[in-house]
Amino acid sequence: MAGKIVVLTGAGISAESGLGTFRDEGGLWAKHRIEDVATPEGFARDPALVHRFYNARRIQAAEALPNAAHEALARLQRDWPGEVVIVTQNVDGLHEKAGATAIHMHGELSSALCYRCGHRWPSPPEMAPGEPCPACHARAGRPDIVWFGEMPYHMDEIADHLQTCDLFASIGTSGQVYPAAGFVQEAAYAGARTIELNLADSEISRAFEDHRVGPASRVVPQWVA
Numbered sequence: 001m002a003g004k005i006v007v008l009t010g011a012g013i014s015a016e017s018g019l020g021t022f023r024d025e026g027g028l029w030a031k032h033r034i035e036d037v038a039t040p041e042g043f044a045r046d047p048a049l050v051h052r053f054y055n056a057r058r059i060q061a062a063e064a065l066p067n068a069a070h071e072a073l074a075r076l077q078r079d080w081p082g083e084v085v086i087v088t089q090n091v092d093g094l095h096e097k098a099g100a101t102a103i104h105m106h107g108e109l110s111s112a113l114c115y116r117c118g119h120r121w122p123s124p125p126e127m128a129p130g131e132p133c134p135a136c137h138a139r140a141g142r143p144d145i146v147w148f149g150e151m152p153y154h155m156d157e158i159a160d161h162l163q164t165c166d167l168f169a170s171i172g173t174s175g176q177v178y179p180a181a182g183f184v185q186e187a188a189y190a191g192a193r194t195i196e197l198n199l200a201d202s203e204i205s206r207a208f209e210d211h212r213v214g215p216a217s218r219v220v221p222q223w224v225a
């Protein structure tokens with residue numbers, strides 16, 4: 001019986017598609033204060049600033065194309081005789097553009113959320129403060145993104161997959177943000193083999209049995225083949 005594979009992806013898998021990572025040279029967090037643009041407190045303080053930040057990323061992501069790493073994972077998900085679950089920290093839609101399905105634990109740029117009634121709807125390219133909710137009509141629209149201090153999405157489903165996978169792979173993530181950075185321990189503890197594919201060592205490289213170092217567009221297709 002072919003094993004079950006869980007693949008965790010981070011910003012590094014989309015870097016070669018032209019979408020900046022967070023912590024690398026000239027990354028998003030070098031240009032923006034996390035407290036201002038990626039916390040509920042920052043949104044309450046200055047929603048216009050937060051919308052500008054996500055509007056720019058939403059337009060960039062809409063124009064971006066998946067690279068060979070996204071395509072290789074879509075192929076693996078299609079052709080592997082066992083189950084392949086992609087859990088992504090990314091808010092871009094590049095896994096889906098490559099034909100794969102992914103669990104978005106930190107939300108999606110293409111979705112808007114009403115913080116009054118919880119309704120979700122396809123986000124307009126540009127959101128503005130007081131975005132009206134099409135369900136309750138409150139002017140309470142926000143980017144459907146998990147900010148720091150907020151509970152990530154689909155955590156129960158993800159926990160089940162980590163408990164039942166035979167192989168856990170991590171691609172393009174620095175391992176600095178929890179709970180995602182703790183997934184390798186959960187999977188290893190449940191008996192899974194573990195592999196990290198990254199451009200450089202991460203905060204959690206020691207937790208992995210196997211490593212492939214290099215750009216995702218090269219090492220992921222090689223690993224899948």
Ligand SMILES: CC(C)NC(=O)[C@H](Cc1c[nH]c2ccccc12)NC(=O)[C@H](CCCC/N=C(/NCCC(=O)O)S[C@H]1O[C@H](COP(=O)(O)OP(=O)(O)OC[C@H]2O[C@@H](n3cnc4c(N)ncnc43)[C@H](O)[C@@H]2O)[C@@H](O)[C@H]1O)NC(=O)OCc1ccccc1
Pocket residue numbers: 009010011012013015016021022023024027038089090091106145146147148149150151152155171172173174175176177178179180197198199200201202214215216217
């Ligand atoms: C800074 C850190 C210490 N803080 C946290 O972890 C906090 C607090 C916290 C919780 N538990 C803890 C335990 C210890 C310490 C702190 C905490 N966590 C939270 O607040 C989380 C919510 C965190 C989510 C925040 N939102 C994001 N993103 C959406 C926004 C947006 O996109 O704007 S986080 C964001 O940063 C994270 C890290 O980014 P990466 O994707 O890894 O990117 P990065 O730039 O860092 O690294 C890129 C990597 O790629 C590599 N690379 C570059 N180019 C390539 C290339 N070409 N090929 C291959 N690899 C490449 C580089 O070498 C590098 O390694 C990702 O998750 C990403 O989504 N919520 C929460 O904990 O809720 C309660 C809770 C309680 C119980 C159980 C569950 C929950």
